[in-house]
Amino acid sequence: FMANGLELGLTKPVDTGKLDAGARAELLFGQDAAVTQSQGLSLGPNGDLTEAYVILNVPTGGTDHWVQFKLGKMWTIMGYEVIDDILDPNLDVGNQFVYLENFTNTGLGVDFKFGPKVDAQLRVINGWDVVVDNNSALSFMGRLGLTPSPAVTIGLLGYVGAEQPDNDDNLRYGFEGLGTFKVGTKTTLVAQFDWGSEQGLLPDPDANASWWGGGIWIVQTLSPAFDLALRGDYVNDKNGVRTSGVLGYAAADARKFGSATATLNIHVFPKATIRPEFRIDFSSLDDYGELDDPKSTQPSIGIGATYAF
Secondary structure (H helix, E strand, C coil), rough: CCCCCEEEEEEECCCCCCCEEEEEEEEEEEECHHHHECCCCCCCCEEEEEEEEEEEEEEECCCEEEEEEEEEEECCCCCCCCHHHCCCCCCCCCCCCCCCCCCCCEEEEEECCCCCEEEEEEEECCCCEEEECCCCCCCEEEEEEEECCCEEEEEEEEEEEEEECCCCCCCEEEEEEEEEEECCCCEEEEEEEEEEECCCCCCCCCCCEEEEEEEEEEEEECCCCCEEEEEEEEEECCCCCCCCCCCCCHHHHHHHHEEEEEEEECCCCCCCCEEEEEEEEEEEECCEEEEEEEECEEEEEEEEEEEEC
């Protein structure tokens, strides 16, 4: 049994149609906090301040044309899945969320809404999951969002920055593509692709480490009380830099791994969601099982419950 999270959020929203200020803060307590914690800020082994920022909204022409300045600690703008797991279609998160993305950004964010079909985000931050910067260089993330129709949303993201301690020269850089497609009123398809590279992590100083991953989600509304969420993901950590000795994986020079997950979201009780789930993980290495009998696959069955208040 796991007490994954108690999340407490406080928001003063802004009126996008006028010059307005607001703020957002969120506390997370539970076993999930040990994973999402940023370097330099911890509320103990099972506590985290996942968000704490102020907002200034500047209208540029109507409620769907504005610029927002955000200063503080914010959720990342990467990926389909988020820290607040009740917003995710599956009970647990996929491998791209855990190993290929950052969780939070501390710094300055500027969000642009150019109209109902185009938006953009810019982040100038201390680095990946750091509140107190581990070097003297800032990192940058940018995202362009396109909504050509009510049924299609496309996000294109890029990032670059020095993420290694006490090193301003070796850069991490990459891109992400994310598409959401609604098929009718009951089916949503999502596809996400990530690619990244980093300098200075391999014995050959002229070679860069690299990785990539892809994920697909299918979310089907079966009835007002039941949703079925299917997810498949695959990650190729070509040089082992994203997974070697990280979050349960043993040290390795390279690793290819992924998972397939099916989650039934049951909305029978008001404000509560019950989520039985089946997942199978696979790896190119014997990463699972007992120490004396390691295996390359691992099936698991779980059930979770969430209450939003």
